[in-house]
Amino acid sequence: xxxxxxxxxxTFLIGSAAAAGGLxxxxxxxxxxxxxxxxxxxxAGDVTLNPYVRISPTGISIIAPRADVGQGIHSMLxxxxxxxxxxxxxxxxxxxxxxxxxYYNEAILAEGVPFAATNDGFVARRxxxxxxxxxxxxxxxxxxxxxxxxxxxxxxxxxxxxxxQMLLAAAAKQTGVAVGSLRTEAGAVITPDGTRxxxxxxxxxxxxxxxxxxxxxxxPSEWKLLGKPHQRLDIEAKSTGRFEYGIDMRMPGMVYATxxxxxxIGGGMTxxxxxxxxxxxxVIKVVPVKGGVGVVADNTWRAFQAAAQLKPQWGxxxxxxxxxxxxDVVAASFVKDRQDSRFKDEGDIEAALATDGATxxxxxxxxxxxxxxxxxxxxxxxxxxxxxxxxxxxxxxPRFAVGMAAKAAGIEPEAVTLHTLPSGGSFGRxxxxxxxxxxxxxxxxxxGVPVKLTWTREEDMTHDFPRPLxxxxxxxxxxxxxxxxxxxxxxxxxxxxxxxxxLGLSVPGPDIAIVAGAWDQPYxxxxxxxxxxxxxxxxxxxxxxxxxxxxxxxxHDCFLDELIVAAGADPLRERIRxxxxxxxxxxxxxxxxxxxxxxxxxxxxxxxxxxxIAFGVPVAEVVEVTNAPAGITIDRVFLACDVGRVLxxxxxxxxxxxxxxxxxxxxxxxxxxxxxxxxxxxxxxxxDGIRLRQVPEIIVQAVxxxxxxxxxxxxxxxxxxxxxxxxIFAATGQRIRELPLRxxxxxx
Amino acid sequence: MRLTVNGQPHxxxxxxxxxxxxxxxxELGVTGPKxxxxxxxxxxxxxHIDGKAVRSCQMPVGSVKGAVKTxxxxxxxxxxxxxxxxxxxxxxxxxxxxxxGQIMTAAAxxxxxxxxxxxxxxxxxxxxxxxxxxxxxxxxxVRRAADSLGGR
Numbered sequence: 001x002x003x004x005x006x007x008x009x010x011t012f013l014i015g016s017a018a019a020a021g022g023l024x025x026x027x028x029x030x031x032x033x034x035x036x037x038x039x040x041x042x043x044a045g046d047v048t049l050n051p052y053v054r055i056s057p058t059g060i061s062i063i064a065p066r067a068d069v070g071q072g073i074h075s076m077l078x079x080x081x082x083x084x085x086x087x088x089x090x091x092x093x094x095x096x097x098x099x100x101x102x103y104y105n106e107a108i109l110a111e112g113v114p115f116a117a118t119n120d121g122f123v124a125r126r127x128x129x130x131x132x133x134x135x136x137x138x139x140x141x142x143x144x145x146x147x148x149x150x151x152x153x154x155x156x157x158x159x160x161x162x163x164x165q166m167l168l169a170a171a172a173k174q175t176g177v178a179v180g181s182l183r184t185e186a187g188a189v190i191t192p193d194g195t196r197x198x199x200x201x202x203x204x205x206x207x208x209x210x211x212x213x214x215x216x217x218x219x220p221s222e223w224k225l226l227g228k229p230h231q232r233l234d235i236e237a238k239s240t241g242r243f244e245y246g247i248d249m250r251m252p253g254m255v256y257a258t259x260x261x262x263x264x265i266g267g268g269m270t271x272x273x274x275x276x277x278x279x280x281x282x283v284i285k286v287v288p289v290k291g292g293v294g295v296v297a298d299n300t301w302r303a304f305q306a307a308a309q310l311k312p313q314w315g316x317x318x319x320x321x322x323x324x325x326x327x328d329v330v331a332a333s334f335v336k337d338r339q340d341s342r343f344k345d346e347g348d349i350e351a352a353l354a355t356d357g358a359t360x361x362x363x364x365x366x367x368x369x370x371x372x373x374x375x376x377x378x379x380x381x382x383x384x385x386x387x388x389x390x391x392x393x394x395x396x397x398p399r400f401a402v403g404m405a406a407k408a409a410g411i412e413p414e415a416v417t418l419h420t421l422p423s424g425g426s427f428g429r430x431x432x433x434x435x436x437x438x439x440x441x442x443x444x445x446x447x448g449v450p451v452k453l454t455w456t457r458e459e460d461m462t463h464d465f466p467r468p469l470x471x472x473x474x475x476x477x478x479x480x481x482x483x484x485x486x487x488x489x490x491x492x493x494x495x496x497x498x499x500x501x502x503l504g505l506s507v508p509g510p511d512i513a514i515v516a517g518a519w520d521q522p523y524x525x526x527x528x529x530x531x532x533x534x535x536x537x538x539x540x541x542x543x544x545x546x547x548x549x550x551x552x553x554x555x556h557d558c559f560l561d562e563l564i565v566a567a568g569a570d571p572l573r574e575r576i577r578x579x580x581x582x583x584x585x586x587x588x589x590x591x592x593x594x595x596x597x598x599x600x601x602x603x604x605x606x607x608x609x610x611x612x613i614a615f616g617v618p619v620a621e622v623v624e625v626t627n628a629p630a631g632i633t634i635d636r637v638f639l640a641c642d643v644g645r646v647l648x649x650x651x652x653x654x655x656x657x658x659x660x661x662x663x664x665x666x667x668x669x670x671x672x673x674x675x676x677x678x679x680x681x682x683x684x685x686x687x688d689g690i691r692l693r694q695v696p697e698i699i700v701q702a703v704x705x706x707x708x709x710x711x712x713x714x715x716x717x718x719x720x721x722x723x724x725x726x727x728i729f730a731a732t733g734q735r736i737r738e739l740p741l742r743x744x745x746x747x748x
Numbered sequence: 749m750r751l752t753v754n755g756q757p758h759x760x761x762x763x764x765x766x767x768x769x770x771x772x773x774x775e776l777g778v779t780g781p782k783x784x785x786x787x788x789x790x791x792x793x794x795x796h797i798d799g800k801a802v803r804s805c806q807m808p809v810g811s812v813k814g815a816v817k818t819x820x821x822x823x824x825x826x827x828x829x830x831x832x833x834x835x836x837x838x839x840x841x842x843x844x845x846x847x848x849g850q851i852m853t854a855a856a857x858x859x860x861x862x863x864x865x866x867x868x869x870x871x872x873x874x875x876x877x878x879x880x881x882x883x884x885x886x887x888x889x890v891r892r893a894a895d896s897l898g899g900r
């Protein structure tokens with residue numbers, strides 16, 4: 001504890017101060033206390049000025065140490081460095097870099113504390129600050145929680161500014177011209193007579209100069225890259241088939257593998273008849289892996305064919321085998337013993353529910369298990385030779401992945417080299433390390449050559465760690481046109497303890513995700529209570545785009561809509577009236593203006609609104625639907641949100657629209673169900689969202705405010721399902737309380 | 749067995765039932781076409797055979813009659829196809845994994861439909877899955893490519 005307190009005090013004492021023309025940052029030494037990991041593998045002639053900048057005689061590399069799973073974070077983080085370093089867009093390469101504690105994510109735990117995003121008070125800020133100390137001590141290099149932008153916004157710019165300062169100092173020394181008379185432009189220092197001294201030529205001298213103790217960051221009004229659209233660095237390669245994903249890796253001598261493990265996750269294997277598989281064309285060997293076997297062959301398809309001929313006897317699932325039995329466990333969890341949290345408890349609920357003359361409502365809602373199913377299946381490459389392991393894989397947790405690979409190989413983590421790759425989607429799936437442990441086991445069993453593991457889609461869909469199912473029981477009362485009571489009980493399994501448990505870690509305290517997106521909503525309802533109940537773990541579960549809020553938005557906002565309708569109030573105007581948080585109110589007002597809320601719609605059409613603040617970002621969505629003879633069509637979506645500052649308007653819009661479609665598509669159409677201990681959905685004919693012909697026009701607005709900067713990958717998801725369900729109610733009078741919606745109504 | 753891929757002749761020895769996708773990817777090293785589902789459900793593996801869009805994951809190589817074109821042969825960074833140019837200008841891709849298939853589907857569709865309506869575009873592109881949700885940009889990029897090809 002002493003150590004934490006000491007470092008924490010330094011964090012608070014040594015801060016940054018606003019100054020005319022920019023932000024003076026004077027805590028560089030604290031930010032970079034860990035040795036620069038780039039020093040270890042520098043090639044001859046290369047230098048590194050800090051953990052984010054490496055310069056060779058021929059080019060500049062920017063290190064963006066977060067997984068690019070499609071959200072464009074490599075371009076975004078590189079733009080932050082490039083803005084301050086003053087290099088032309090595209091005048092550098094960007095790479096993920098090695099796993100290192102130096103790349104800890106200071107924002108990753110800030111949402112895990114029981115303070116609402118709307119709470120910016122002293123204690124909330126101080127506790128959030130302490131979480132940074134914890135992530136630093138643990139060296140948590142993690143991509144997730146929409147944190148890459150808030151985590152990187154200052155430190156990446158500082159990295160660029162420090163490197164630029166060192167290059168300027170080197171130029172001053174070389175030319176004898178004072179730093180103040182030099183300027184920089186597009187990767188070079190320019191002397192007063194116009195001579196260009198390229199960074200690549202100055203780097204060696206810069207590397208031996210000392211790191212400046214403070215730098216001044218540009219005022220946003222001086223930005224050339226940030227805040228403006230720039231072309232993603234990967235867009236050309238991704239549009240011409242030249243972008244290399246993990247599944248595309250080819251190396252001399254490489255062999256191709258797949259696995260079949262027990263779809264009753266954790267159930268183990270009792271026996272395996274592999275005779276036919278071993279005799280199958282192209283098969284090199286069949287080897288045991290955790291929970292099943294792997295087939296190593298000379299071609300991926302031949303490995304798939306052989307794996308299909310395996311005759312396994314799987315052990316029983318270590319959890320209830322059917323969806324019905326699992327729902328029974330959920331339903332039985334609304335008891336005192338299983339109460340996990342009650343972060344919101346205002347007024348006197350029971351008394352308010354008994355108010356004379358009040359109209360009382362109660363309802364039960366359900367949300368299903370959901371698969372991540374990124375389009376690139378789980379894949380990885382590994383080579384084991386001379387007691388050392390080299391792994392190429394996409395992962396959102398590179399340091400944990402190294403630890404798990406080392407354990408699977410029976411070697412020290414220092415003997416593992418991990419190359420973190422970009423991937424064809426993740427949505428949280430690559431926070432898991434199962435496929436990395438498997439490729440390690442395969443490589444150890446077949447040493448000396450690279451082994452590429454590719455899962456079939458069926459293996460992927462039936463071996464996910466899904467978004468947990470959940471149930472809510474809500475009660476409320478309205479009187480005289482107002483809500484007088486809202487009590488929401490939510491029962492769900494805990495994601496964090498399931499997920500961290502697989503890494504051998506325990507998570508103390510209540511699980512925020514059970515009630516995230518529900519307990520922390522900014523409404524001034526006089527008697528208002530949100531209680532979380534922890535369902536015992538059945539199917540192991542994991543983080544899925546927007547985690548707890550992904551389903552809790554539906555549970556909380558739809559019943560709020562029921563109460564508002566019962567009170568005879570207008571759904572949007574009443575949310576605005578109840579709202580106690582300025583930034584949230586502004587996005588509600590904005591979405592009202594954008595959508596023409598209140599203007600009449602033709603018969604058969606309906607409009608629904610929903611609001612969720614999650615990951616610090618208030619998001620309001622209005623959905624318009626038509627109740628047509630062929631079924632419901634989703635016509636338009638309007639979305640307003642506040643991320644503080646938009647750093648790339650094009651990528652921002654793409655992320656927001658993608659998040660809305662993720663939310664709508666799963667709400668309409670997707671669920672994982674279980675029978676005989678296995679997920680019953682095995683491919684996209686049984687698990688799919690909406691396709692292009694069902695995709696509405698999506699109009700997006702970023703409300704400008706002075707809020708702290710936030711990420712946008714996840715926040716658009718939670719309000720999509722409730723806005724759609726509320727719109728369907730408006731169009732049809734049918735209140736649907738279970739996802740996916742198509743179980744209750746047809747879609748065209 | 750012989751196959752022309754992107755104008756290049758290839759000779760190889762595999763069982764005729766091996767899907768074209770895996771011949772391209774693992775035998776010939778042509779990795780633009782992607783594996784997503786293996787059941788012709790997602791379209792990530794889409795290639796052209798004599799100009800027609802085909803799901804290569806369900807096409808046995810022994811049944812291929814005609815020249816194969818993959819995303820690599822559609823256009824290059826130096827000489828982009830109109831569809832690729834629209835995809836770049838509108839920055840369609842997020843993870844990008846489905847986009848080879850989306851682009852090949854769009855290119856084959858636009859070659860057959862010089863004057864597509866918005867509804868035809870929506871229907872043509874609906875067989876291709878994108879988990880990231882880039883659909884609004886896909887829709888806009890196909891419209892732009894149709895315009896630039898002079899059809900609309």
